[in-house]
Amino acid sequence: MAYTKFHHPQPDFEKPIFCDIDGSSLYEAPYGSLLTSIIQRNDVTALYSYNNSPNSRLFLQSYDSERQDPFSVALGCRSFDVLRALISIYISDPSMTEPLQTYTNRCGLSLIHRTCSAGEQDMVEWLINHEPPLGSLHDRDPTGMGWTPLLYAAEALGIAGDLILDADVEEAPAIARKKAILGQAIPYASYGMVSRLITKESDVHTPQTWSSQNTGIELGQNVTPLHIASLFWNLDGIQALIDHRGDVGLEFMASKADDDGRLPLHWAFTCIRDNREEKDNLDEIISRMTSTMRILLDAKPDTINTRDHHGSTVFHYAARLNLMGHEVLSRAIQKLLDALPSLDTLNVRNHRGATAVGDMLQPFTSPAGTLEQIMGPILTLLANGADAHLCDNKGRNVLHRLCMSTWKQPLTAGILGRLLEFVDINDTDVDGRTALDYLVSKPNRIDAAHYLRTRAADATGSY
Template sequence: MCDMAYPTFHQAHPELAGWVPVSEPVFNDTDDSPLYEHPYQELLRSIVASNDVAALRLYHASPHTRVFWGDYEVPYWHPFRVAEEHDSCEALRVLLEIYLSDPAYQTPEYRPMVEYLARWNFSPIHMACAAADRDLTLWLLSKKRQGEDERPLATLQDPGLDYDGRTPLITAVSGLTRYGDDIERREAFICFLLDDLGCKVRDSDVSCSFIQGRRQQILERVPRADHYDANAQEEKDAEEKEFTYTVLGAAIPHASYRMTARLIAAGANVHALQSWTDTFKWCTYDERIIIDSKGVTASHIACLYGNLEGLSALVDHRGGVSVAEMMARADDQGRLPLHWALLGASEEGPGSIAARNGDDLDQILAEDGMTPRSRRMIATVKWLLSVNPDMVTARDRQGATVIDYAVKSRAAEAAGILAVVKLLLDARPLALTLKYVPDEKTEQVGTTTAASNTPTLLQDTVTHHSQRSNQVGNKQFKELIETFLTLRADNSLCLHRLCAGNWQDPISLSMLDGLLEPPADINDTDVDGCTAMHYLVRHLVQIEAARHLISRGADVTVANLKGNTSLHELMKGTMIRRLDEHGNPDPTQPRDAPTRAREEWIKFLVEAGGSMHKPNAAGQTPIQLLGELNERIRCNLQKEAARLSGRGRGRGWSHGREAG
């Protein structure tokens, strides 16, 4: 039981002052201070989030509060949802008991429990299984509904109102994790569902509708009735039908060998096909990657998460299918388990929320710059190539190679990507792995990457790194670029991607020179008519890179499709505020650094042939845009000064950039 310490609520909320009974104390805290509710049940939500059963009972007993409201402005403020978010299983049980027993909730304003749960799309049995709470699960299965209804409050076959149809067993296995002291408890709970409560794995899989007209198609192929075995075909249909979710597919991201083998022994089909929707979509910055996948097996998913232990269990229980055949099974987009292993799961990797917060043990950097997650990806790829090295030449239906997937990997940082690229390049001849092949159905064969708007391998490499890191000087990233340039990878328009990156450090002049090797031209334009300089001038810290490009022949007078020259684009330029090791603004960087930098840019761009008086397609000249920018900066500074005079303090630039 949690201590009742809620200092935030020791005073009545000013919005409720004088409103009786809501302005009255609810109960007293541990220090005997009165506790007051706030306008949106903040006190109750804090109690439920803390799983504080004693405080919850006192709250319910107060004549000045009501636990359940008739409606909620924000659905996730409902006490059930708060309990779910914080795994407050004991508090949830008390909430359910209150609703079932309090006469206040037996009025027409409130529906019977099951209907009420449905209204809020909440399933307590799914929450109990997700939390692996044995006591709450048993209570829900034994607790009777209201009135004369003798049915239990929940069953293990409930479809899950807000769980996309996933069954409680699927919810339970989805809670498996790779680290922590919770693994054994969760595995024991899953075995409890299977052995003690009689959950059936295959009954818990969620299937899509059978393929429409499948039986009719069979009859058309085999018109004679004596050639058709209905019973045999029903078995075949059961094996070939597609699932939305499977128990094995939900468990395999983090399941141990033992847990995987246990589920297979309980009836899980190693080769079952299911659909898969990526949490954050497949590679959202690359339109070639499809959002949803079908024809996915547990092997694909195990490789996606780098779970080599679970994959080994799948292989050892594969039945009569060879390992090579198992790993050659492609999804509906032509992606082998190797493609999935290289890409990595969306919620993992250095870009994940847990990694950014420093809470992901998989993302602890070693001295060589690699993480445990990167090493698992590399180990998985090595194993897959040992099964069949020819898989390295596989392309998906869009023509993307395994190296295309590797450079966009979400599982690895720059060091891991470099290591796995070297592994792939060592496996088979380079000509079979580096070049993009257009899809004949969607692209005209023979068109350039610029014309088809298809990013090259080098473009993808730069874009992905810039989205995951603002360190252009990372030594593994530089080596990766040099590796591809040495192998004569297509460098067209890659300079544009490099110059567009929001890098914190200066771009290496040698990297610029490498990307300018033929056939690239320094004044090449993209589909918007922009040269690399159009992008570089937007980043005021890259002035030395700009000087270098001009020395190599960059033409600052080129206008894009909107008529903008480099000087027009300069007025959009920004400068990242430097931070010290504690995340505070660096006092050595002057507040007016962007303005000073912009003045220096204007001077040398004009010296290079640019004009401050040349209008764009909208009739705007760079000098007009500069005047508008300076006016915005002046107004913003005035507003900030007024705000600071009222508050007495401030934090400098807004969002790490200058006021304009």
Template sequence: MTDLEKYEQLFDENPMEGSSPLRLIIESNDVATLHSYIKKYPERVFIREAMAYYNPLFVATADDRLDVLRVLLDLADSNGVQLQLDGPWDTSLLDVACEGAQLHTVKFFALLSVAYSLRSDLCYSPDPSTGGRKIWLQDEIARSEEILCMLLDRGASVRDAVRSYKFPDVEQDEKPMSLTATALGRAVSRASYKLASRLIAEGADVHARQYGWGGHPVTAVREVTALHVASGYWNVQGIKALLDNCGEVKPADMVSMRDTAGRIPLHWAAENICFDDYYLTDDEIASQICDTLELLIQRIRKRSTSKTKMVQLPYSLL
């Protein structure tokens, strides 16, 4: 039995939605068997109707499988296959590598001089069922920061990273809705003080309104600020960076900005808006929550004093 036949048998014995012998080969970074697959099934490598998630280039990039990725890129180039993945965000392979914090793959693309823009979504897809999730989490965050800094060093534009997503309104199909995502808003959930400050210094609008965090865009809350996101994830260092680099808007006014649901950043912090998808180790959570609430409440009190009126605090949510 050849290696290719072994992969085909493995898939037949345990077929899963979205999987295939090709995907198993890519995930194993098996170059020799990939060549055999291409020779036997040349028409099955790049299927135009396939969703971006099933695209072999997507799989190799997302899983940091550089050896098979090089083979697929050469094949795509010789067959005139576009490297831009279909989807509402016009996703590039660099975007996919950044999303997964795949440092080696990002560096590979950078060497190919394709690091032309800064992806606004440098996050991973958390899997709460993973036993060692908290162990590798900090390494994941560190790699994300290194990727961001590397792209900035290479001249990536923070302003160019602002992205709009348009789709018909759920209630009024004729009226399109436009949602915006920014680099700062996507990174501030776990960005360090230094990184958040640098993004702002590089041109990120600290007060930009965008769609909410998590879930499908259709159900997302709009008019969310970076401070809402940082507060929802109890990122104390990110909050401090935003408040220290607030520009002409006073910090006391920042903490009172509301999303379309009427919530201020303190509500996001108190409601645990991120549910279980936070970026903290278990022994950090309690102190980070307390520090987050204290920071926000102090700013609200300063605002209430300056305005000579009390602002109702959501103590019922604490």
């Protein structure tokens, strides 16, 4: 797998870690981002290369809120191959004198409890059968409420494979929460599993609290199982919810908002880091994403224009899909435009004052692909009615936003020229700045500044 985002060193991270598949050096980034990417991709080969580098540290003595321990990241991403490798590396590392379970408990997690919570039977059995064993089904959770792994598995799936989940008597009150089990199981549950949970009195429509890491939405209140299934593009789970919805109309389900005003459609475009086996099959990912969108929009077509409580439309949410690659975003934008959104929807600003186009012109949402590729969906929106002059509440147009940001790639004449089809080269923002004003303050943009001057650009000096 390629890690092109990490081919260039950042300040304080100048030492190469190992080489990418094309021979380029890879560098760590703030918050352990390279390691996190390796774990999210379940890339065991890269993990060992990272561990073998003299310029990296796989395990730290402590972690802050900005960087998690690798075991938690692997569990959160369901990267169980990497989790096995992490365990083996830790146990075989003579410098790690602290027992593994002591280390993980100090980091705030129990491997056996979290794995049961994920309903991952193979991993549970691997931990139990490990020599020495790394947990049992009757251990009390030292980091939570003292529950056993059995109860976590019961909450997650009702049943985990062939494991019989008999909770202790004193745990019976917790099992009364079984109506929320469906929401916990549905990210990856099959049609049969969802149907069975509903048969066991899990409510298709029961709202609950959602809390998860590495999913794009870390916290949500009044969340339905359809929200969660849409977030994970679980088509089998969604179909089971539809088939067992009872007397509630699908239109109502699709228009049910959480406490932040987010519909299932918004959740479907929240840049989930997909963790299924086919996660590297781009066509499969795009197919599930667009199929989820089509189900939700067919149920309630006018939700294409719905804004959440922060003023964001589904196009604002879709802007984050660039993190998964420009092709994912391009296909998503085209499918959303096929739903015939209003021009107001394409041009509304969210609570940050940005339109969807403005959000797409942020380097932190656009690390994947070349700048030419990133511009593709932006130009598509502009051609379909998005106003190139309304990127943010500072009066900046698309050219201002492009020129003011720090991009790793050059601003070519081709890119600049295409944007000039939509805006005037000497438009000023509320601070009186032109696009050239932003460029001349960046020494590495001499070529782009020269091109704008050849097109009769003026600099006002307001920088």
